Amino acid sequence: MRIPLSIAISLAALMSSAPVQASGERAISIATEGASPPWDGTDANGELYGYDVDVGRELCNRMKLKCSFVAQDWDGIIPALLVGKYDVIMSGMAITEKRKQQIAFSIPYAAGFNQFVVRKELGLDAGDTKQKVNLSTIGDKEKAAIERVRSTLSGKAIGVLRSSNSEAVVKALLGDVVTIRSYDSLDNLKLDLGAGRVDGGLADYFTWRDFLETPAGSIAVFLGPELNGGLWGPGVGAGMRKDDAELLAKFNTAIDAATKDGTIKALSLKWFKTDISPGQPK
Amino acid sequence: MSGFASQFVVAFMVTVGLALVAGSLGTAFGLFLAISKGGAAPRFMSVVTAYTTVVRGVPELLIILLIYFGGTTLASKVAGRYVEVNAFTAGVIALSVVFSGYATEVFRGAIAAVPAGQTEAAKSLGLNAWQRWMFIIGPQMLRLALPAYGNLWISLFKDTALVSIVGLTDIMRVAYVGAGSMRAPLSFYLAASALYLSLTTVTLLSIRLAERRYPAFGR
Amino acid sequence: MNFGLMLDAIVVLPSGIGLTLTLTVLSLMAGFLLSVPLAFIRAFARPGLSLAVLAYTYVFRGTPMLVQLFLLYYGLGQIEAVRASVFWMILRDPFWCALLTFSLNSAAHTTEILCRGLQSVPKGLIEAAAALGLKRLQIARLVTFPIAFRISLPAYGNEVVGMIKGSSLASTVTLLEITGMARQMVSATFAPYEIFIVAGAIYLALTSIAVKATQFLERRLSTDRNPAPRRRARFRPALPHQEITPPVP
Numbered sequence: 001m002r003i004p005l006s007i008a009i010s011l012a013a014l015m016s017s018a019p020v021q022a023s024g025e026r027a028i029s030i031a032t033e034g035a036s037p038p039w040d041g042t043d044a045n046g047e048l049y050g051y052d053v054d055v056g057r058e059l060c061n062r063m064k065l066k067c068s069f070v071a072q073d074w075d076g077i078i079p080a081l082l083v084g085k086y087d088v089i090m091s092g093m094a095i096t097e098k099r100k101q102q103i104a105f106s107i108p109y110a111a112g113f114n115q116f117v118v119r120k121e122l123g124l125d126a127g128d129t130k131q132k133v134n135l136s137t138i139g140d141k142e143k144a145a146i147e148r149v150r151s152t153l154s155g156k157a158i159g160v161l162r163s164s165n166s167e168a169v170v171k172a173l174l175g176d177v178v179t180i181r182s183y184d185s186l187d188n189l190k191l192d193l194g195a196g197r198v199d200g201g202l203a204d205y206f207t208w209r210d211f212l213e214t215p216a217g218s219i220a221v222f223l224g225p226e227l228n229g230g231l232w233g234p235g236v237g238a239g240m241r242k243d244d245a246e247l248l249a250k251f252n253t254a255i256d257a258a259t260k261d262g263t264i265k266a267l268s269l270k271w272f273k274t275d276i277s278p279g280q281p282k
Numbered sequence: 283m284s285g286f287a288s289q290f291v292v293a294f295m296v297t298v299g300l301a302l303v304a305g306s307l308g309t310a311f312g313l314f315l316a317i318s319k320g321g322a323a324p325r326f327m328s329v330v331t332a333y334t335t336v337v338r339g340v341p342e343l344l345i346i347l348l349i350y351f352g353g354t355t356l357a358s359k360v361a362g363r364y365v366e367v368n369a370f371t372a373g374v375i376a377l378s379v380v381f382s383g384y385a386t387e388v389f390r391g392a393i394a395a396v397p398a399g400q401t402e403a404a405k406s407l408g409l410n411a412w413q414r415w416m417f418i419i420g421p422q423m424l425r426l427a428l429p430a431y432g433n434l435w436i437s438l439f440k441d442t443a444l445v446s447i448v449g450l451t452d453i454m455r456v457a458y459v460g461a462g463s464m465r466a467p468l469s470f471y472l473a474a475s476a477l478y479l480s481l482t483t484v485t486l487l488s489i490r491l492a493e494r495r496y497p498a499f500g501r
Numbered sequence: 502m503n504f505g506l507m508l509d510a511i512v513v514l515p516s517g518i519g520l521t522l523t524l525t526v527l528s529l530m531a532g533f534l535l536s537v538p539l540a541f542i543r544a545f546a547r548p549g550l551s552l553a554v555l556a557y558t559y560v561f562r563g564t565p566m567l568v569q570l571f572l573l574y575y576g577l578g579q580i581e582a583v584r585a586s587v588f589w590m591i592l593r594d595p596f597w598c599a600l601l602t603f604s605l606n607s608a609a610h611t612t613e614i615l616c617r618g619l620q621s622v623p624k625g626l627i628e629a630a631a632a633l634g635l636k637r638l639q640i641a642r643l644v645t646f647p648i649a650f651r652i653s654l655p656a657y658g659n660e661v662v663g664m665i666k667g668s669s670l671a672s673t674v675t676l677l678e679i680t681g682m683a684r685q686m687v688s689a690t691f692a693p694y695e696i697f698i699v700a701g702a703i704y705l706a707l708t709s710i711a712v713k714a715t716q717f718l719e720r721r722l723s724t725d726r727n728p729a730p731r732r733r734a735r736f737r738p739a740l741p742h743q744e745i746t747p748p749v750p
Binding site: 335336338339340341342343344345347348351352355436440441442443444447454457458461465466467468471472474475478479482483486 | 560562563564565566567568569571572575576577578579580662666667669670673680683693694697698700701704705708709712
Binding site: 034035037041042043044045046070071072073076079080083084085185187188190191194214216 | 285286288289351354355358366368447448449451456459460461462463464465467
């Protein structure tokens with residue numbers, strides 16, 4: 001009977017997982033969702049990987065901090081930061097006004113954008129999928145593009161990640177013409193897209209691009225313009241508690257340096273195959 | 283899949299550990315409440331009744347979410363410094379709270395089912411209160427409670443799956459992550475079902491064995 | 502603690518009660534209808550049939566309902582043959598998926614509850630009914646089942662409460678019942694504590710009503726020697742009351 005011993009060991013390990021504060025050097029833990037590759041994913045060994053994780057490690061090296069990554073479901077990621085389960089969120093999280101009321105953000109470490117996908121078999125008119133629409137500065141051309149998406153998707157079921165900006169955008173732009181289905185994770189949304197329970201979804205472009213390249217994702221195509229701005233804010237940043245100003249300053253310095261010397265660009269090319277490093281912060 | 287196999291092994295240990303710790307704590311607390319409910323002041327009794335009513339009337343999922351998110355805030359306030367309530371601790375607390383709520387009622391029912399004559403006979407033999415509980419009422423009560431108590435353990439093993447929602451890497455969590463990232467929900471959830479079924483089967487067999495070994499008197 | 506937020510939650514969350522109740526009531530009804538024949542098979546049929554029913558109840562009672570729900574929802578959706586079949590009409594919709602899982606789960610529990618009730622009906626009663634010339638179906642309908650149901654009522658009450666609470670799992674497959682609404686609100690306000698407390702209170706109210714209803718039904722169907730007082734008031738005794746004509750010593 002060897003079980004009790006191993007249980008005791010795993011219990012001891014679990015119980016003592018509280019962050020240890022060594023004198024002088026602070027150990028921080030960083031939360032990521034781990035279900036939205038290439039931003040962040042979980043591999044077959046349960047290890048977290050992706051752009052968020054690599055950038056986080058790089059920043060920690062620069063700041064000379066001991067960092068560990070933890071996985072946390074998206075809809076609890078801000079509440080759990082606020083109660084102190086971890087110190088930083090790096091999970092492809094866009095810097096928005098609403099989130100800023102609760103937490104502080106670093107300067108952006110990526111500038112992502114978003115797009116709709118739909119099931120191929122619906123045979124919908126995809127429109128111009130290369131057009132770029134910034135929701136903060138909408139002109140006539142952008143209005144027409146949005147109107148086209150509205151009429152194309154009218155009556156369809158659209159899946160989004162619960163508590164994401166995409167959810168808020170779909171609610172605002174299409175809430176009156178589509179059925180919105182909110183998922184715990186993008187992985188589950190992809191499963192349902194494959195099964196045909198939803199007709200389409202709105203999420204980060206790169207997450208979709210990786211998915212569409214897999215056999216499971218071959219059933220879907222992009223639809224409508226590339227979307228950013230508006231509710232998505234100026235880009236993707238690291239989230240911290242507001243009273244953690246010292247850590248925030250360190251992150252900003254490190255991100256600034258990593259952007260200037262091209263490290264962020266290199267990591268962006270590694271994971272997204274394109275440069276989405278942020279413009280120089282104003 | 284091979285990476286996930288070793289993950290399932292670890293997750294299995296976590297689930298078993300979680301259930302064993304929560305079940306033991308819940309049993310101890312439930313016994314304490316049931317025994318004190320018997321001879322305590324009416325005010326204390328109504329507090330215990332309120333406790334068991336609330337615990338049994340609110341979904342386990344909500345209790346776990348409340349303790350995970352609220353527990354840290356509360357514990358930190360009480361202690362005056364930051365106290366971490368991680369997913370495992372939150373799970374243990376939540377599940378023992380749920381378990382104790384049901385166990386109190388099971389034990390209370392069993393205590394009431396021990397014939398009053400037993401207590402009277404023990405009293406007339408000159409046994410004190412402690413001895414009466416240890417040697418007369420306790421053993422009989424436990425035997426009467428055994429079938430219902432066994433069901434509580436089966437429910438407990440199933441309820442551990444809910445702790446995955448706050449991020450504890452138990453069987454359910456590994457299946458959930460694997461189903462999503464490998465896009466193979468059928469095989470992952472079937473594997474999880476098999477693991478849970480093996481746990482409940484072992485529980486059931488142990489209870490049956492105990493029932494046969496220690497049958498309730500007069501049955 | 503933010504009381505304004507709690508007030509918001511008190512206004513918003515009740516809109517999820519409808520779906521919670523629909524899921525609970527429909528799955529309890531479907532589960533009950535399915536479990537009555539299964540319970541008879543499990544209690545009285547040949548060992549082979551009885552074991553088949555046991556296998557079903559065993560698997561459904563031995564695994565977490567969350568796993569069953571995900572297996573049915575995400576797992577079956579993966580199989581091409583299922584998606585091509587007529588069942589996809591039902592399985593495509595998260596509501597029907599949740600309802601199907603809950604019904605099958607409830608049927609498994611109820612079967613075992615009723616089976617235990619059926620087995621504890623005294624043999625003599627059934628023999629007496631047979632001696633009166635009742636056919637087997639009549640005995641089952643008029644004698645065995647009503648008594649078994651009365652015996653099973655307390656356990657069935659627990660099943661009703663369990664189902665109300667279990668319906669909260671529907672929130673994990675995108676349905677917006679009480680817990681789903683609560684999680685939606687938490688994601689917009691980042692205030693889990695206040696909102697989950699209100700959600701818990703709503704569930705507590707629902708389960709308390711269910712407990713009270715079961716207790717009422719138990720008293721109503723009671724076969725105890727001391728009937729409830731209202732029964733005495735309901736009909737006038739045709740014969741003089743006992744107090745008026747004391748028995749001859």
